[in-house]
Amino acid sequence: MNRAMSKHHSYQEANARERLRQLLDPDSFEEFIGPAERIVSPHLGQLNAPVAFDDGVAVGRARLDGTPVFVAAQEGGFMGGAVGEVHGAKLTGLLRRALEERPRAVVLLIESGGVRLHEANAGLIAVAEVMRAVLDVRAAGIPVIALVGGANGAFGGMGIVARCTNAVVMSEEARLSMSGPEVIETANGVEEFDSRDRALVWRTTGGKHRYLTGDCQAIVPDEMAAFRQAAIAAIAALSQPPGQAGQSASVALTLEALEQEQAMLTDRLARFGGLHDPTDIWRELGMPDPANIAMLEIAPFIEAAASRRAGGQ
Numbered sequence: 001m002n003r004a005m006s007k008h009h010s011y012q013e014a015n016a017r018e019r020l021r022q023l024l025d026p027d028s029f030e031e032f033i034g035p036a037e038r039i040v041s042p043h044l045g046q047l048n049a050p051v052a053f054d055d056g057v058a059v060g061r062a063r064l065d066g067t068p069v070f071v072a073a074q075e076g077g078f079m080g081g082a083v084g085e086v087h088g089a090k091l092t093g094l095l096r097r098a099l100e101e102r103p104r105a106v107v108l109l110i111e112s113g114g115v116r117l118h119e120a121n122a123g124l125i126a127v128a129e130v131m132r133a134v135l136d137v138r139a140a141g142i143p144v145i146a147l148v149g150g151a152n153g154a155f156g157g158m159g160i161v162a163r164c165t166n167a168v169v170m171s172e173e174a175r176l177s178m179s180g181p182e183v184i185e186t187a188n189g190v191e192e193f194d195s196r197d198r199a200l201v202w203r204t205t206g207g208k209h210r211y212l213t214g215d216c217q218a219i220v221p222d223e224m225a226a227f228r229q230a231a232i233a234a235i236a237a238l239s240q241p242p243g244q245a246g247q248s249a250s251v252a253l254t255l256e257a258l259e260q261e262q263a264m265l266t267d268r269l270a271r272f273g274g275l276h277d278p279t280d281i282w283r284e285l286g287m288p289d290p291a292n293i294a295m296l297e298i299a300p301f302i303e304a305a306a307s308r309r310a311g312g313q
Helices: 016-023 085-101 117-139 156-164 181-188 198-205 207-212 224-238 255-272 278-284 290-295 298-310
Strands: 030-032 057-064 067-074 105-110 144-148 167-171 218-220
Touching (some): 016 067, 016 105, 057 224, 144 224, 198 278, 198 290, 207 218, 218 298, 278 290
Parallel strands (some): 167 218
Antiparallel strands (some): 057 067
């Protein structure tokens, strides 16, 4: 356990470097291309936009409970963690270096609204390269874990990146989606999705909904210690030999796994495509008292979800 970390320290309220400092083993983080090197976006200055000397992401090697890992943390306080050319290149470079040095796992602390509009084409290309690199790392037998708990959530391309990983850990306060609420409302109207309805936003994109529908493998309280322990547990489970109890998924992305994922999505559309609210989905999934789910603390929520699964729902 990190001695400097209180178990009640909020993950959501911390910035990227505070998360790294408190999640990882003390003094173990060695940063690649740190702020002192002043590698900034080549595009933002031309638009008179502010720059950051780390371009909104910290990457490097570290230890997690004594285990060597590579880690990246996006800074939600800089452009909402949005991805630009340099930002994406740092993520891709970290993943490619993992193929050479072969850490036990790669841990991505994702907090991003998607691609920077300032760097649209460069950002889109960068996110595509990150996706490919994540899959390459998985193909090499190195698990990739995504932690999602920041105020900006994981949207757009980084939402897709999160779902390319082996395991996603979220808090109840976290959000995960392709399109943000404001984007959906702008494109399809407030009748389709009211972005000002915060309860609707969290019912649709929040951690509890993603956990129930299988988009995240673990849900934890908004505490640093909880995220740390979940990351350690995910790495341990994914490091077990094939067929061992406790292994939650294959590390490498196989054709069989892709076919299973496609079958799951097809079934999800067939079962839930005509429903109008996440509470209807929770009811269809067999959750007891779905209207009360938003009020449940994490522990009783997980217990209720486990009871539903045990019942064969």
